Amino acid sequence: MSDVIQFIQPEMTFCAFVDGKLATSYAAWPMTMRFNGNPIPFAGITFVGTSPVYRGLGCLRQMTQKHFEHLYETGERGFAALYASQASPDGAVITKTGKSAEMTVPIDTLAMLVFGQISTTEAARMGRLDVLEQNALPKWDRVLKTAYRPFCANLF
Incomplete structure (x- = not known):
């Protein structure tokens, strides 16, 4: 565990305190x-x-916002990724810092996008993600485009 902790930079560690007590951590x-x-x-x-x-109480949301502000500054x-050990029923949130796309993507749709099963535009058309900036879809189509089709027996 000490090997992992050595790589965490102090400026990339965030904590939220409520009434002087640690409420949320994020690194x-x-x-x-x-x-x-x-x-x-x-x-x-x-x-x-x-x-x-x-x-x-919104502690994690506020810390995430501060983190993205830090990334932008x-x-x-350009962006952050969380590989959750436990999936949230609300899905994953992909946010690119600055003036860019923001969309909410369920975990199963995110896997389909990353592994090239569907494009971002197709996923939006199918109602599989919520897009806040429609003109960003072609950019995400280019970013996530891959010729690879990995085999994953339990997912596809």
Whole structure:
């Protein structure tokens, strides 16, 4: 565990306190992912947790907003990704910092997009994601386009 903690940068660690008590923690480390062969820097989200006493207060949402503001201000990472160990019934949220697309994507649709089963435009047409900026769909189609069709027996 100490090897992992060495990679977490203090400036990428966020905590929310309520009445002086730790309510929520959130950390990220710099990573690179390939989209269509191009290396894209992103922030890998980890160590996310909220004490049950403080759930529903919006602490994590506020920290996520601050994190994206930090990413935008520093210009280091274009977006962040969380590989959740437990899926949320509300799906995953993909947000690109700055003036860009924001959409809500259910986990199963996200897998279909990443593995090239459908395009972002097709997913929107099918009602599989909520798009807040329609003109961003072609950009996400290009980012997520891949010639690879991985085999995943339990998903497709």
